[in-house]
Amino acid sequence: MIALGRTYLLAIIAFLYLPIAVMIAMAFNDSALYTLPIQPSLRWFAALASDAPLLSATRNSLLIAAATSAIATPLGAMAALALERKQFRGRSLLRLLLLPPIAIPWLIIGTAMLVFFFWTGIGRGLHALLIGHVALAIPYVVLIVGAGLQTLRADLEEAAMSLGSTPIHAFFSITLPLWLPSVVAAALFAFAVSLDQFVISYFLSTPGVSTLPVEIYASIRKGFTPEINAISTIFLAVSSALILIFAQLSQLGGKRGSR
Template sequence: MKAFGRLYLCLLIFFLYLPIGVMIAMGFNASPYYQLPFEFSTRWWNELWQNQDLLEAGRNSVIVAVIVTLIATPIGTAGAVALHRREFPGRNFLRVMLLPPIAIPWLITGTAMLVMFYWSGVGRGFHAMLIGHVALAIPYVVLVVSTGLQTIRQDLEEAAMSLGSTPVHAFFRVTLPLLTPSIIGAALFAFAVSLDQFVISYFLATPGYTTLPVKIYSAIRKGFTPDINIISTVLLLASMALVLVYAVFSKFGAGNVRR
């Protein structure tokens, strides 16, 4: 049974990563139509830097994702602390209401936001897209930070206050450093959710402002080109780098806990 379990796990990992490997490899294939036999070439990497539309869409996505991360992370962290540390009417209801934005299909959420923004006069545009991205990212931040708060002993703050520290000072000097790995993980979630968001960007952005997922969708409708493979590979490498950064900070935070 153990051998069968290992074989099943290996086949599952192979099935998950094979399409990614093919995508990366075809970015180095000289043929624009993915013809075989494979002929190594960096032609498409060179042409990517000449594709201003795709690069601009990538820059737009990164800018939006960074802004969303900077807004959603402190708001979600404050919300998580309030839900975890404070007793107030409706707290359990608010906790439950964090789940529907994650579970509801983004197509329905995007349609609802489009209707609401038109009804309220907000309309479409960069501001509407930013609001939509932040609204979708905050529940992820709250859930990740809340999980981190459950692993931190609250009596550490009480011990600090018994030694003369104020509640605010104790939180920033005791709890916040221990919570840093969870906050970083939540920020990465917010960044990834925004960077990968297609429906909200497609529904709420104006035609003059295109994000990378919308641009890729439009390019695929006209015909899949190796440029898409290259930009996807770049995003994959960037995502892996962010995960490695988070792993380093997580180990650093774990060391603080042990001390």
């Protein structure tokens, strides 16, 4: 049963990585039009090294994604806590309100933000980008953290409190450690949502200040070269290395493994 489960998991991961593998392979392919068969070449990495705009766009993307994750995760987690653990009027409405940011196509939200930010004087720029990205990441964080909280055993808190623990102490000693994995997961997804956000970035970034998805989106008309694959490959390699180091150092996946 266990073996079957693991085999299945590996198959799923193979599926998830199929286009990623293609992406990486094409980074090493000489053809600008992604034709097969592959002619090995490092020219796109060489081209990348001298493509300052693309590199600075990548840097901006990382900064914004990190900032988005750092802001949206606590905000969303707090909201999720209130939505799951407190009872109050309007709770259903507040939950419902999480849907429009996800359901309304990004294009429309992006246009709406552009017009609204223009009217209110917020303007464009990295700050506007960050406002937009955080707003779009919050619903994801709330839903993911909420899903984690729903299955968390609230009776443990109650048990702790009945044994004389204060609510705050109970929260920190019992709830938080169990809750942490979903918060970490939410943070990872908030990061991903920001990295993927090209429409809003595209509308809200100022000329000269670009992000990677914006560079990619703007390239669609003229053609994006495997340089994009090259930078994605480097990015993926670095982030997986970082994550693995981080996983080595901490119990990122939670403490359930010992069960």
